[in-house]
Amino acid sequence: MSEDQKQAALDYHAFPIPGKLSVELTKPTATAKDLALAYSPGVAEPVREIAKDPELAYKYTAKGNLVAVISDGSAILGLGNLGPLASKPVMEGKGVLFKCFAGINSVDVEVNAESPQAFIDTVARIADTYGGINLEDIKAPECFEIERTLIEQCSIPVFHDDQHGTAIVTAAGMINALELADKKIENAKIVCLGAGAAAIACMKLLVACGMKRENIFMLDRKGVIHTGREDLNQYKAMFANETDKRTLDDAIDGADVFVGLSGPDLLSSEQLAKMAANPIVFACSNPDPEIKPEIAKATRDDVIMATGRSDYPNQVNNVLGFPFIFRGALDVRATAINEEMKVAAVNALKDLAKEPVTQEVLNAYELDSLEFGPEYIIPKPMDSRLLAVVSGAVAQAAVDSGVARQPFPAHYPLKSIKDVYGN
Numbered sequence: 001m002s003e004d005q006k007q008a009a010l011d012y013h014a015f016p017i018p019g020k021l022s023v024e025l026t027k028p029t030a031t032a033k034d035l036a037l038a039y040s041p042g043v044a045e046p047v048r049e050i051a052k053d054p055e056l057a058y059k060y061t062a063k064g065n066l067v068a069v070i071s072d073g074s075a076i077l078g079l080g081n082l083g084p085l086a087s088k089p090v091m092e093g094k095g096v097l098f099k100c101f102a103g104i105n106s107v108d109v110e111v112n113a114e115s116p117q118a119f120i121d122t123v124a125r126i127a128d129t130y131g132g133i134n135l136e137d138i139k140a141p142e143c144f145e146i147e148r149t150l151i152e153q154c155s156i157p158v159f160h161d162d163q164h165g166t167a168i169v170t171a172a173g174m175i176n177a178l179e180l181a182d183k184k185i186e187n188a189k190i191v192c193l194g195a196g197a198a199a200i201a202c203m204k205l206l207v208a209c210g211m212k213r214e215n216i217f218m219l220d221r222k223g224v225i226h227t228g229r230e231d232l233n234q235y236k237a238m239f240a241n242e243t244d245k246r247t248l249d250d251a252i253d254g255a256d257v258f259v260g261l262s263g264p265d266l267l268s269s270e271q272l273a274k275m276a277a278n279p280i281v282f283a284c285s286n287p288d289p290e291i292k293p294e295i296a297k298a299t300r301d302d303v304i305m306a307t308g309r310s311d312y313p314n315q316v317n318n319v320l321g322f323p324f325i326f327r328g329a330l331d332v333r334a335t336a337i338n339e340e341m342k343v344a345a346v347n348a349l350k351d352l353a354k355e356p357v358t359q360e361v362l363n364a365y366e367l368d369s370l371e372f373g374p375e376y377i378i379p380k381p382m383d384s385r386l387l388a389v390v391s392g393a394v395a396q397a398a399v400d401s402g403v404a405r406q407p408f409p410a411h412y413p414l415k416s417i418k419d420v421y422g423n
């Protein structure tokens, strides 16, 4: 970003009031009668009801449309482990996206935990307050155990966005990109730079979609993950190949696909030049991708290129996932976000990219036209149809797979966030 853009970003966060979110009232508070209902003595009535039946918290409190965005700040975007407080702008940002795209209220919780167990204990103790928990920017490998344990301990959906949100959007974009590049998923040779939360989850979901595990070459800071390495955790070990490739230079030679979930400027134009014809490059590190689109396009004109950013075509970013996935999960009161719901989200996203682009989207992106093709492999976050199609697909999958505690909502499909309460 230019110095001007950096200052604009700081000013955006600072003025006219600090931060990006505030709390709004949903009930009248103008008179003493109102206060007698909102607080003492009236508030005692829902207290007594919820004490008798905890399910009534969904009726009498904001729980059912409230998600906690929780981080320890150990993997803030691609900026690294900068601690809980520094993660707050990102967590508030996730709250903005929950609200503006899916009408979901959220609170951000930045946890200063001395160990994964301390983090788990903290979250488990406050979980009942919320309708769902979105874990964010927690580094691997700790994130895997944290999520697994919290899913076990909590009766509400717990979802590590950097794993599953990213994987869902990546899989949707990848299926479309492979089609456009005339490549078959089962034959594609893929290089995944990064072996953390996002990378492991993305590669697992791509394998579930038909990619061959042995065609995936995953790299961490020490190079290619191979069977000869003795320093691998169990998650990286799942992707260890029997190969003599050791470096990104070795792995990228002839690769069909590069997925970057690592850090800035790690793929050179020389390395991109060595990829197969019609290469697919998802340089998804935020805010700075593994290779800049300008450099990639200047290196070769047959590349299908995506980044995690809003200011380039093809934004492969979990913003396309978590707001709508939680919307669908909350509205059927799902106990979990399971594989069926994730696959439903992948299909809804990939299919929407093939529908004609609406004028609303063209206006938002200041474009004259846009259609399914190398510059448009995945819907734009500003596409208001995402709310109906992704939330609807996720809710239906929750009902069909038996994790919904409420029927498919009568007020679906949602046309706008004004409809989320169904009245």
Ligand SMILES: NC(=O)C1=CN([C@@H]2O[C@H](COP(=O)(O)OP(=O)(O)OC[C@H]3O[C@@H](n4cnc5c(N)ncnc54)[C@H](OP(=O)(O)O)[C@@H]3O)[C@@H](O)[C@H]2O)C=CC1
Pocket (backbone or CB within 6 Å): 074, 075, 076, 077, 078, 079, 137, 138, 139, 140, 141, 161, 162, 163, 166, 193, 194, 195, 196, 197, 198, 199, 219, 220, 221, 222, 260, 261, 262, 263, 266, 284, 285, 286, 287, 307, 308, 316, 317, 318, 319
């Ligand atoms: N577009 C999107 O929607 C999303 C993008 N991301 C991006 O993915 C990246 C990783 O995030 P996340 O998985 O949550 O973080 P983690 O900390 O869990 O993982 C980071 C991984 O990147 C690897 N890595 C870092 N630097 C290098 C390097 N120089 N060479 C090779 N590998 C490297 C690390 O290697 P090692 O294991 O050796 O430490 C680690 O495996 C970030 O840039 C983030 O912005 C994440 C989520 C969503």
Ligand SMILES: CC(=O)C(=O)O
Pocket (backbone or CB within 6 Å): 076, 077, 078, 137, 161, 162, 285, 286, 308, 317, 318, 319
């Ligand atoms: C987008 C996101 O969640 C990340 O880069 O961490």
Ligand SMILES: [Mg+2]
Pocket (backbone or CB within 6 Å): 077, 136, 137, 161, 162
């Ligand atoms: Mg994140």
